[in-house]
Amino acid sequence: MNNASAVKALWDLRPGEAATVTGFGDTLPVSYQGRVMEFGFQPGARVRCLLNPGFGAPRVYGISNSVFSLDREIAAAVHVAINNSVEGLA
Amino acid sequence: MRRVLLLGSPNSGKSSLFNRLTGLSQRVANYPGITVDVASGPMVSLPDTELVDFPGTYSLEPISGEEAIAVSFLNEALADDNVSHVLCVADATRLEKCLHFILQVIRECQLHQKPVTILANMSDVIRDNQLHFDPIGLSEALGVQVISVSARESQGFESLVECLGVDAALNLHADRNWRETPNEILRGTAQQLAEKFSPKGDVLINSQLRLDRFFLSTALGGLAFFAIMFLFFQSIFTWSAPIMDAVESVVSGLGQAVVPLIPNKVIADFVADALFGGVGAFLVFVPQIFVLTLVIGIMEDSGYLARAALICHRPLRVFGLTGKSFIPLLSGVACAIPAIYAARSVDSPRQRMMTYLAIPLMPCSARLPVYALLIATFIPSDTALFGLIGWQGMALFAIYFFGMLVALLVTGFVSKASKNKQPEQPFVLELPPYRLPTAKPLLRNAWNRCQQFVTQAGKIILAVTMVVWVLGYFPNGGADLGQSWLGTLGHFVEPVFAPLGLDWRYGIAILTSFLAREVFVGTLGTIFGIEGSEENMLPLVDHIQASGLPLGSGIALLVFFAVALQCVSTVVILAREGSSRLALTMLVSYLVGAYLLSLLVFQIVSVLL
Ligand SMILES: Nc1nc2c(ncn2[C@@H]2O[C@H](COP(=O)(O)OP(=O)(O)OP(=O)(O)O)[C@@H](O)[C@H]2O)c(=O)[nH]1
Numbered sequence: 001m002n003n004a005s006a007v008k009a010l011w012d013l014r015p016g017e018a019a020t021v022t023g024f025g026d027t028l029p030v031s032y033q034g035r036v037m038e039f040g041f042q043p044g045a046r047v048r049c050l051l052n053p054g055f056g057a058p059r060v061y062g063i064s065n066s067v068f069s070l071d072r073e074i075a076a077a078v079h080v081a082i083n084n085s086v087e088g089l090a
Numbered sequence: 091m092r093r094v095l096l097l098g099s100p101n102s103g104k105s106s107l108f109n110r111l112t113g114l115s116q117r118v119a120n121y122p123g124i125t126v127d128v129a130s131g132p133m134v135s136l137p138d139t140e141l142v143d144f145p146g147t148y149s150l151e152p153i154s155g156e157e158a159i160a161v162s163f164l165n166e167a168l169a170d171d172n173v174s175h176v177l178c179v180a181d182a183t184r185l186e187k188c189l190h191f192i193l194q195v196i197r198e199c200q201l202h203q204k205p206v207t208i209l210a211n212m213s214d215v216i217r218d219n220q221l222h223f224d225p226i227g228l229s230e231a232l233g234v235q236v237i238s239v240s241a242r243e244s245q246g247f248e249s250l251v252e253c254l255g256v257d258a259a260l261n262l263h264a265d266r267n268w269r270e271t272p273n274e275i276l277r278g279t280a281q282q283l284a285e286k287f288s289p290k291g292d293v294l295i296n297s298q299l300r301l302d303r304f305f306l307s308t309a310l311g312g313l314a315f316f317a318i319m320f321l322f323f324q325s326i327f328t329w330s331a332p333i334m335d336a337v338e339s340v341v342s343g344l345g346q347a348v349v350p351l352i353p354n355k356v357i358a359d360f361v362a363d364a365l366f367g368g369v370g371a372f373l374v375f376v377p378q379i380f381v382l383t384l385v386i387g388i389m390e391d392s393g394y395l396a397r398a399a400l401i402c403h404r405p406l407r408v409f410g411l412t413g414k415s416f417i418p419l420l421s422g423v424a425c426a427i428p429a430i431y432a433a434r435s436v437d438s439p440r441q442r443m444m445t446y447l448a449i450p451l452m453p454c455s456a457r458l459p460v461y462a463l464l465i466a467t468f469i470p471s472d473t474a475l476f477g478l479i480g481w482q483g484m485a486l487f488a489i490y491f492f493g494m495l496v497a498l499l500v501t502g503f504v505s506k507a508s509k510n511k512q513p514e515q516p517f518v519l520e521l522p523p524y525r526l527p528t529a530k531p532l533l534r535n536a537w538n539r540c541q542q543f544v545t546q547a548g549k550i551i552l553a554v555t556m557v558v559w560v561l562g563y564f565p566n567g568g569a570d571l572g573q574s575w576l577g578t579l580g581h582f583v584e585p586v587f588a589p590l591g592l593d594w595r596y597g598i599a600i601l602t603s604f605l606a607r608e609v610f611v612g613t614l615g616t617i618f619g620i621e622g623s624e625e626n627m628l629p630l631v632d633h634i635q636a637s638g639l640p641l642g643s644g645i646a647l648l649v650f651f652a653v654a655l656q657c658v659s660t661v662v663i664l665a666r667e668g669s670s671r672l673a674l675t676m677l678v679s680y681l682v683g684a685y686l687l688s689l690l691v692f693q694i695v696s697v698l699l
């Protein structure tokens with residue numbers, strides 16, 4: 001397995017890409033950081049970018065069986081590490 | 091009375107469980123944040139126990155209004171000796187988003203010596219999708235009882251009732267102590283538990299994703315959005331027409347049967363003009379309100395509304411709103427009052443204020459009778475595409491669109507004009523799974539709404555039409571409306587409405603409509619009822635057509651009703667949820683704006699025609 005991982009923002013994931021949450025940027029208000037962590041966006045958690053509706057609309061991310069939509073303000077402040085072995089979607 | 095609290099994450103099925111266990115009908119829908127206030131009622135199987143339904147909250151650190159309500163109520167309730175048990179509802183298929191809250195609740199309950207039980211809801215979905223969920227393992231890990239239930243199929247309720255019956259002290263025996271655990275540790279624990287106990291696999295996500303690929307795709311999704319909105323407005327008008335016709339013929343048939351039986355002429359006139367003419371004219375529009383509530387309910391329960399909120403987020407932001415304003419605004423199409431409450435789920439105070447500004451401009455169902463009446467007066471009822479689409483539906487779409495446009499222009503202008511000190515709040519929204527709407531709660535909700543509408547508005551309309559009738563009938567026994575007390579009063583206010591091409595009868599109807607908009611129809615019905623000959627009780631539309639109301643005045647009336655804030659209850663609730671200053675400012679400025687706009691419209695149309 002190729003473990004070369006690159007850190008980027010959740011917002012940079014393309015639909016179908018999966019990554020592991022590594023931390024949060026400091027642009028995110030503390031209350032919202034708490035909220036996304038309660039949603040399951042915790043360091044170590046696997047997230048998948050499911051959809052990008054385009055036109056700057058909030059994007060859709062999946063954690064386990066839950067689906068959330070986050071806008072740029074939040075998703076750009078969630079740091080993730082991508083493993084090169086991208087799990088494609090069915 | 092013992093009280094049992096029903097807490098849990100948004101959209102986990104608390105209100106559904108509440109309804110099942112109490113036999114009541116709290117509003118249920120597939121969108122996180124539907125319940126915005128606490129509700130309570132006695133349990134069917136334990137009549138001495140009162141169940142309390144809470145608004146959903148993701149954690150005990152609230153970020154929105156309805157969450158803050160849940161948290162402050164919880165703190166009060168935990169200190170209350172009557173509270174004998176806390177039930178924490180979780181969506182068993184999506185445990186990961188519930189566990190942090192569950193742990194927080196267990197901790198608080200242990201601190202306050204209250205027994206707590208976890209209800210893992212949606213066991214029917216677990217079964218149907220052959221997911222694996224281990225309530226016993228979870229129970230051991232948490233140190234409290236976990237019961238699998240399904241609100242949809244009323245499963246697991248025996249164990250639930252049994253556990254509520256057990257002596258509280260027994261329930262308090264906790265294998266694990268969370269009392270001292272700080273939030274950060276709880277978060278970590280929640281994640282570990284989620285990894286261990288959340289149903290594995292992505293069956294649920296994948297079926298949801300297929301639909302989302304369509305509804306959220308760049309081009310098709312936008313088209314679908316407009317198609318759905320278009321059908322929504324068509325449904326209100328075109329599809330409810332047959333029921334309306336039926337109500338109309340029942341009302342007039344009844345009138346024709348009853349009135350001749352009354353010996354006293356004055357009473358007979360009163361029954362014909364005020365009751366059948368005034369109240370009857372308004373009853374005809376109740377089916378539309380039923381269809382409207384039903385269609386909004388279907389959209390909510392299917393899960394589509396959350397997608398619509400997402401699609402609308404960017405466009406709405408241009409106007410100082412957020413995607414989360416979409417649901418309050420759409421509810422505003424039914425009625426401004428629940429919409430103002432629904433705005434609690436908008437987390438940013440500034441955007442909530444903008445949402446308040448927009449809500450009373452949404453074309454609410456109280457305007458519907460007025461719109462419908464005027465549209466039926468001027469637009470032919472032809473349909474196309476096998477009756478699916480009609481000109482009247484299109485006209486309604488246009489006037490609804492106008493109201494929304496004004497709403498956006500107002501919020502856009504105000505948000506540009508007022509300096510924003512704080513940064514914009516970010517947007518996070520859980521997308522609930524698509525679900526087939528369940529007919530029974532939807533129909534019940536629509537029925538309740540109509541009942542409310544008839545009883546609340548009906549009372550006002552009855553009172554107003556009675557007063558209007560007395561003023562219009564005397565002193566000359568209905569012989570000459572122009573010389574009646576009402577006529578005298580009308581001629582006094584006529585100068586205000588004359589620039590809109592409206593005579594005093596419409597002036598009086600507008601004045602009475604400041605109590606509630608639908609009163610307009612009742613008042614006109616009564617006035618024309620007195621004026622019309624006794625033998626033929628014509629539908630109000632025919633009366634108006636015969637009165638020669640010019641098209642320009644018709645459109646001016648539509649514009650006036652679209653903009654003016656003619657609803658006492660809305661003003662009161664705005665003052666309570668927002669501030670008195672806000673309510674007063676909106677009342678005055680929307681009134682002045684409505685008058686000036688309709689004046690402009692009338693003048694333009696008069697010049698063109
Ligand atoms: N399949 C299934 N669906 C359920 C069950 N319980 C609730 N639902 C659905 O889940 C959705 C949310 O239900 P609600 O009862 O409104 O949830 P709530 O927890 O009160 O939500 P909020 O008030 O928004 O916090 C609705 O579409 C329900 O029909 C269940 O046991 N099985």
Ligand SMILES: [Mg+2]
Nearest residue numbers: 104105124125
């Ligand atoms: Mg609820």
